[in-house]
Amino acid sequence: QKEVEQNSGPLSVPEGAIASLNCTYSDRVSQSFFWYRQYSGKSPELIMSIYSNGDKEDGRFTAQLNKASQYVSLLIRDSQPSDSATYLCAVNKAGGGNKLTFGTGTQLKVEL
Amino acid sequence: DGGITQSPKYLFRKEGQNVTLSCEQNLNHDAMYWYRQDPGQGLRLIYYSQIVNDFQKGDIAEGYSVSREKKESFPLTVTSAQKNPTAFYLCASNQGTTNEKLFFGSGTQLSVL
Numbered sequence: 729q730k731e732v733e734q735n736s737g738p739l740s741v742p743e744g745a746i747a748s749l750n751c752t753y754s755d756r757v758s759q760s761f762f763w764y765r766q767y768s769g770k771s772p773e774l775i776m777s778i779y780s781n782g783d784k785e786d787g788r789f790t791a792q793l794n795k796a797s798q799y800v801s802l803l804i805r806d807s808q809p810s811d812s813a814t815y816l817c818a819v820n821k822a823g824g825g826n827k828l829t830f831g832t833g834t835q836l837k838v839e840l
Numbered sequence: 841d842g843g844i845t846q847s848p849k850y851l852f853r854k855e856g857q858n859v860t861l862s863c864e865q866n867l868n869h870d871a872m873y874w875y876r877q878d879p880g881q882g883l884r885l886i887y888y889s890q891i892v893n894d895f896q897k898g899d900i901a902e903g904y905s906v907s908r909e910k911k912e913s914f915p916l917t918v919t920s921a922q923k924n925p926t927a928f929y930l931c932a933s934n935q936g937t938t939n940e941k942l943f944f945g946s947g948t949q950l951s952v953l
Contacts, residue, residue, distance in 0.1 A: 732882070734882075759939065760938070760939035762941060762942075769928075769947075769949075770946070771930055771944040771945060771946050771947050772883070772930075772944055773944070774941050774942075777939075777941055779939055816882060816883070818883075818942075820939060827873070827885055827888060827898070828883075828885075828942060829885075830875075830882035830883040830884075831882050832880070832881050832882040833880075833881075833882055
């Protein structure tokens with residue numbers, strides 16, 4: 729079992745729709761969770777971070793964390809073509825020396 | 841502007857050759873990291889350093905070496921022992937405190953001639 733799992737996609741959504749990206753993790757003591765967006769050939773950029781159960785909203789983005797079920801999700805409302813990218817889920821393991829473990833990423837395509 | 845500078849942007853390696861990727865940061869961060877990314881894959885940790893003159897192996901350290909002689913610099917050497925070095929290499933840094941995000945450089949694409 730991979731430490732951080734994501735569906736590789738591609739996930740295709742029409743412009744203006746809600747995109748839902750999911751991530752599961754295996755280590756129950758994981759304590760911080762991050763969503764990065766990566767355009768092709770570029771470095772990842774942080775979209776959201778979440779540390780406690782529940783929802784966290786920032787503009788069109790909402791991160792959801794459920795530690796009991798060991799999943800974290802990212803919702804993108806009113807999806808735009810510029811949101812087309814690969815979204816990487818990253819998890820910080822407790823006692824891991826602040827190292828982040830990344831999933832393989834989900835490719836999102838927002839279609840006109 | 842504060843940030844992380846990686847160079848070169850593109851690098852080519854011949855068989856049996858060692859090559860060094862540069863990473864410099866002016867963010868005054870204590871911790872620095874090297875990740876490797878293969879096409880369609882996530883990031884895998886090669887080496888990390890939480891303080892000057894100290895570093896630890898990550899998940900895929902074989903065939904790589906690093907040094908941390910200065911706080912600002914964390915160069916990565918891809919040795920001839922790394923048989924499949926073609927990948928996108930990302931350097932990152934942060935203060936090394938709990939739950940802190942990573943700041944990334946722009947990356948180096950390494951290819952084998």
